[in-house]
Amino acid sequence: MVIPPILARRDAAGFWLTVLLTGIGTGLGASALTELLELVQHTLWSGNGIDLLQAACRAAAWKHLVILLGAGLLTGAGQLLVVRLSAANSIDITAAIWFHAGRLPTLRTLGSAMLSILVVGMGASLGREGAPKQTGAVIANVMSDRVRLSDEQRRLLVACGSGAGMAAAYGVPLGGALFALEVLRGERALRFVLPALLTSLIATGVSWAFLPNAPTYLIPPYTGTLGSMVWALLAGPIIGLASVGYVRAVAWVDHHRPSGPRRLAASAITLTLLGAISIVFPQLLGNGRDIAQLAFTGQVAPLLLLSLLLLKPAATLLCLGSGTPGGLFTPSLAIGALLGGLLGVPFAHAWPGTAPGLFAVLGATALLAATTQGPLSATVLMMELTGQARAFIVPMLLIVALATLIARTIEPRSIYDARLSDAEVLKRQRQRDPV
Known part of the structure; x- marks a missing residue:
């Protein structure tokens, strides 16, 4: 089965239903993960109402050492636990899309996403978008199994789900869709554009019910010279x-x-x-x-x-x-x-x-x-x-x-x-x- 570019096809209903459910699930997942990250930061760094940098500047030296040591121990123990919970090999999202028809080990990927949010909230020098991307990719993969989509459709939807995770986490629906197509899928054909746009749009819309709808960075009105x-x-x-x-x-x-x-x-x-x-x-x-x-x-x-x-x-x-x-x-x-x-x-x-x-x-x-x-x-x-x-x-x-x-x-x-x-x-x- 190919990607249905329009609704008037016999095989289109299952595909577009998967797009809808992936967007909704990814928006909810990204919102929950963002709230968890903020909860971890506020609880451990006493930064309620201020950002991590301000909280860290006010924190005592021993708190820096203790929290980051805890993050290191949690990382090591969490990685070992994730491996034990799932016998499946860890597969990167890019590798899954290009070489495994979008298939990902569900428990291991979600476990890694949860661990990522916790340790980044504790101060690890990595990005928080990895967890929503993994969550969106897993949801797309699971939905593809339920609807029995083709490998090509699954490959596209996993990329769309991953891009939608970024879109929902940062409130960037168009950027998330382009990221899914340009960076993850590597193609911008019209039959790919519409699913990517809808998935990111739905995920972002759902996340705005829980997260603030505002730019991530506030900058002055610069002018090119x-x-x-x-x-x-x-x-x-x-x-x-x-x-x-x-x-x-x-x-x-x-x-x-x-x-x-x-x-x-x-x-x-x-x-x-x-x-x-x-x-x-x-x-x-x-x-x-x-x-x-x-x-x-x-x-x-x-x-x-x-x-x-x-x-x-x-x-x-x-x-x-x-x-x-x-x-x-x-x-x-x-x-x-x-x-x-x-x-x-x-x-x-x-x-x-x-x-x-x-x-x-x-x-x-x-x-x-x-x-x-x-x-x-x-x-x-x-x-x-x-x-x-x-x-x-x-x-x-x-x-x-x-x-x-x-x-x-x-x-x-x-x-x-x-x-x-x-x-x-x-x-x-x-x-x-x-x-």
């Missing part, structure tokens, strides 16, 4: 090269994760080390949303930009390499904001007139586009996350295009291909870009 376009021409290739190094580092640490009982020691040591460093640099805790917000508004001093640009990627890679589950979307966005902000410092002295925060916004979008190899989805996601971009869309598109072109020319792998072997990456590339 001639200086920002010149900076985009200069910074685009630099960010593209930085993206290549970051993607390769993600792939390397992912392939060298500890296994078996070593997971407990590795995660405990790594996250305790993160807790110790966070006493001085609390900005390293969590997914990076707080420090990105400060960078987007030009509130980070140059020396701190440089320090965090070195430490934030290291913290994220250490957490990932220790086996800690979590996403890479928001940490990558934060790293791009730091890099863009830092590259903007000397340029602002040589060519005044561009707001410092705009460099961070453009850098974040460019790094996100280059590391995911999704230029359209990254651009739309940033527009939805900030609630604006029309005034500076030209330098944004310019830097996104340059960074993605450089990155994709050198490295075919994205951060979401990290678990794939070289042979699988080559196979996927041939499927996506046939000669």
Whole structure:
């Protein structure tokens, strides 16, 4: 069975019913996971009514060590428990879509999602979007089994469910749909676009019943200038090269994760080390949303930009390499904001007139586009996350295009291909870009 592009087909009812149920289930799941993350943060960090960064700045040094040690022990024990609960092998969402017809081990994937939310809420330097994405993918897979959809339909719906999880978690319906198509599925045909749009739209609409309908990042009304376009021409290739190094580092640490009982020691040591460093640099805790917000508004001093640009990627890679589950979307966005902000410092002295925060916004979008190899989805996601971009869309598109072109020319792998072997990456590339 192919993807039914219209309703007037005999096999269309089951497919579109699955789209509806996947959207509803993903919206509810993303809302529950977001509420759980906030509950963990507020309970452990005493941050009721304030963000994680403010709570961590006020917390005593011993709390940093104790909470992160607890997160490390929970990670190790949770990973061992998840393995025991399900005999099925762990399958990454990207690998499931491309090489397993979208099939995922239900219990193991949901267990990993729950563990991810808990440890990110405790301060692990990874993204919170991983859990809603996994939840949406699992719901789509289970619904596909119930309705007995074809492998091709299941593959698409798992991508749609994963994108809908991101859409519901951040309130970005169009960006989530494009992410599902451009980054996960690799195609934007009309028969794929409609299911992706509907799944993300439904999931986001459901989540708005429980979560605030507001931009994730609040930025001033920036305006694109001639200086920002010149900076985009200069910074685009630099960010593209930085993206290549970051993607390769993600792939390397992912392939060298500890296994078996070593997971407990590795995660405990790594996250305790993160807790110790966070006493001085609390900005390293969590997914990076707080420090990105400060960078987007030009509130980070140059020396701190440089320090965090070195430490934030290291913290994220250490957490990932220790086996800690979590996403890479928001940490990558934060790293791009730091890099863009830092590259903007000397340029602002040589060519005044561009707001410092705009460099961070453009850098974040460019790094996100280059590391995911999704230029359209990254651009739309940033527009939805900030609630604006029309005034500076030209330098944004310019830097996104340059960074993605450089990155994709050198490295075919994205951060979401990290678990794939070289042979699988080559196979996927041939499927996506046939000669």
